[in-house]
Amino acid sequence: MERPSFESIFVEYAPRVRAYFLRHGLNRSLADEIAQEVMLSVWNHSDRFDPDKGAMSTWVFAIARNRLIDSVRKTRRPEPDPDDPCWVGDRQSQEPTPERAAVELSRARTLRNALARLPAEQRRVLEALYFDGQSMSELSAAAGIPLGTVKTRARLALRALREHIGEAPE
């Protein structure tokens, strides 16, 4: 698959990445600055992006999230390492094939559709987690909703998404 140009990646994702940082409460100039850095990082690593292993959006999200944790929250989020001698299970996904790439694309589309159909209160919990940096207990306190209700909504949302993904690709 041909690698996308910097311009096409930038036009597509830079506004969303900036919106992501603004949603996390960064001021305008910091959000601009960090969004630019994230886009450069996406570009610098774009030879590592494997369209067979996931959607571009997932990958951009992961880079933006990690930058938020490193640069803004000044904390760390370790990740498992497939080369770890302790690793159990498949170390790498199977050989990339056009069929798998098609499955990944279809999965991303299915997920977006499923997300659009979630009840508003379930989606609110996901947005609090992913965009507002609110844990479920923080959302519960801020919105005056019992913690059990918040957790139930999150679980129902994830179950619905999983069921859609499990369905035959369209």
Added chain:
Amino acid sequence: MTPTHHPDPDDLASYASGVAPEWVSVVVACHLTYCAECRDEVALLDDLGGALLDTLADTQGSPLPQPAEPARRAEGPQPARYVDTPLARTIPRPLHRYFKEPVPTWRFLAPGVSHIPVSLTVGDMPARLIRFKPGLSIPDHRHTGTEMVLVLDGILEDTATHDVFRTGDLSRRDGSTGRHGNIVTSPDPCVSLVVTDGPVDPSTMWGRILKALTGL
């Protein structure tokens, strides 16, 4: 062997969304090293992050200044952040940057118990790798804060629930769970990562170990 005791779904969601505090991320990342099932779950949660990102609209009006197409910098390999010694190879890599000593070594703590201190940089989260000798029993205790125990090697049994924890299994206890004790039932020592949220409380597992075995 595949783990059977997994992190709470909320912890996986916090980990993927980036909300999780560092100590939760460390425990989750170590569990993921052993658990393909939770790795799939986190992959879905990452995809969800991407799908959510796709829904964001930029409401700020003015466009971001777009830099000219930069030369793509060759990415050098990330400097190794893990320790490569026979002992370290038995400890999942997400923990390696937290060792207090350059070469981790078991330190005697009490008869049948040794430990490797682990330092988490945020907050005051006591975290330790603990090695128990076979047959060792940890007296009944209760929990006030949260305590996560991830078994890396050997077998730890819960004397109250009779749950059996093997490599990669995670036990999470807090104030809502009742009193319980543990016993090492493997013929080999049991190595676990033990993390508690908050100062050491004498009623927690770790506190009881210190109290019962060292007289502190």
